[in-house]
């Protein structure tokens with residue numbers, strides 16, 4: 442019974458992943474966000490956005506700011522790299538999108554001080570997802586695969602939470 446229920450859940454997720462709504466909109470109606478590192482249009486737009494908006498802190502080669510692991514400036518952390526040496530790939534698509542759009546303060550706590558701008562109102566959802574898709578497109582295959590699994594786990598947990606709360 443248990444296996445049957447989770448098989449159903451996997452099927453639902455597989456269907457959700459290929460839904461036309463998600464293919465056309467950057468953020469699906471249910472809040473699902475999916476990066477598109479394999480979509481040449483997104484990656485091209487994303488590289489342009491990244492160079493204009495993100496590279497000044499995160500580095501032209503996604504290398505981050507020197508000393509990011511332990512140095513603080515004015516009580517704030519330095520920008521971490523977005524390549525495999527950083528921890529961007531530890532987080533699921535949705536969290537990366539929300540951090541970029543709404544900022545750390547909104548996600549972690551309002552007195553958290555951070556130099557990174559809040560991009561809500563500066564970049565569209567499509568542009569944010571493109572920038573993050575570009576970042577993911579630069580990761581080696583093994584890191585991309587781990588990140589895909591992190592996303593699958595995150596979506597499964599979310600679906601189970603929604604099911605429990607009956608929504």
Ligand code: HEC
Nearest residue numbers: 494495498518519520521528529537541555556557558572
């Ligand atoms: C003014 C500098 C600055 C700019 C510009 C900037 N960031 Fe950041 N970013 C930071 C800092 C600093 C952190 C780390 C904050 C912390 O951990 O306290 C960060 C963290 C992040 C993280 C979380 C990484 C992790 O490993 O947890 C993401 C994702 C991110 N930035 C994406 C972007 C994107 C996408 C852009 C461009 C659209 C951008 N940032 C532009 C300074 C910047």
